[in-house]
Amino acid sequence: MLPIERQRQIVEQLTNHGRVLVAELVNLCQVSQETIRRDLSMLEKQGILQRSHGGAVITQRNIGPSTAGKADLSEHELAFSQRINENVPQKMQIAKRALDFISPGDCLLLDSSSTCWFLARQLPDIELTVLTNSLRTVQTLAAKGNIRTICLGGQYSSRYEDFKGVVAEHPLKEFLINKIFFSCSSLGNDGYLREGNENNAHLKQQMLLASERKFLLMDASKFLKPSFARICHYRDVDILITDTLKDKELQQELAWNGVNIIDCSQRQSTMQIMNF
Template sequence: MLVAERHRKIVDVVNEKLSVRVTELSKIFKVTEETIRRDLEKLEKENQLRRSHGGAVSIQDEQTEVSYTEREITNAAEKRAIALEAVKLIQPGDQIVLDASTTAWYMAKEMPDVPLTVLTNSIKVAVELSKKEQVRVISTGGMLQPKSLSYVGPLAERSLNMYHVNKAFISCKGVHIEAGLSDSNEWQALLKRQMMSISDQTILMADSTKFGVRTFAQITDIQKISYVITDSLIEESYCRGLEEKGIQFNTVMVYG
């Protein structure tokens, strides 16, 4: 296979899978991992993909990413109810981290104006919290993902390493009792894992549609979660699964 043809097919594979590992590409194309790394470096310079930790992610996915406005109206009632419950867990003086989920944005809207320190990779969350005089906001900075209005990447991960927080509030695309938490975006998954590592406890905010779902990039095992807030439509089997894993959870009623 000619180099140009391999490059074209690598881009096709990355766009199809959205995110792929060097090891997997090495097996597909029957070349060394070092060759694949050189291929990815060249393709990134040509703006055909973006390299990630151990692989590559599709920039086509970024271009077709669901807009934040669209995400706001998806399961909005459930997310708002979960966010309201999550806010009850915050105490004056807490130091917390919020991810770039819509549920975190709802939390920011409902958060009381009390002395707090909030780390976040979300521009929307930061702007919402800027309206509250007593809340100190720290942005991770990093590589901007325009559609989700969030920062990701090595700079964002390194900035989190500088801090320690009491509570991390995160959401994800998939919650599987055995396979754990996952996200369709590898950059977001890595950052959420880092958020958890700097926190005393992690509160998972996930509506019932996320349960039983497995997506591409694993965030963590479910045992690493301290507490789960979901909605009352969650299937009983998932409630039993959480109980068997010794994970506390709360189901909230959804109105409207």
């Protein structure tokens, strides 16, 4: 069993039970105590758990919404106005590479991530239909006369500068969407893409279901980090576009699960992309 698979099982046990014992994990994973302790140490460094005598407990910030009396973790998410100033060169590089997968006549879906806003800014003024729940993206595309822009309505969030809720989800059923370009808060050790806000996560689930091809735009700062609400497993993604992916183990895991990787730091992708 690969380390990432073991750590995924450890996180699942923590999520389900709130605590794990070394002895139980040894039996579950069929490895030595030393190996389990190394896994726990790595997960502790990532803020997922806190080690205790004979095992570990889940950290407060990773307790799910079903736990009563806990703070709303979405409060700790950065506002959109803050996120657009983070990792700007990386996001611009990712957005520029994403243009290679956009053709005249496409019907695109862009989420309200800051990375997709950078993509919207770089879109050429060609015949496209773009659906989005991002107010900032709508404003950006308004100056491009050949792009038909459709805003997904719903409850507006001034913090995230986007729309969400049932009203935003309904129009997704009315269009044949070729490609979705989206980002998220993190890709965790358990293999799941996550958001810091459960409402954002649910809307992105519906966006993915409505789209034929799924493009994940993610800079390296988000890999193997904990976050709150589950969106989907990375095996549900067709193409990952990132500024760099140095973790060979994760790279292999993604490839085994059918995810084509576009590493902008490499001259060629790690997989051959066909029919996109």
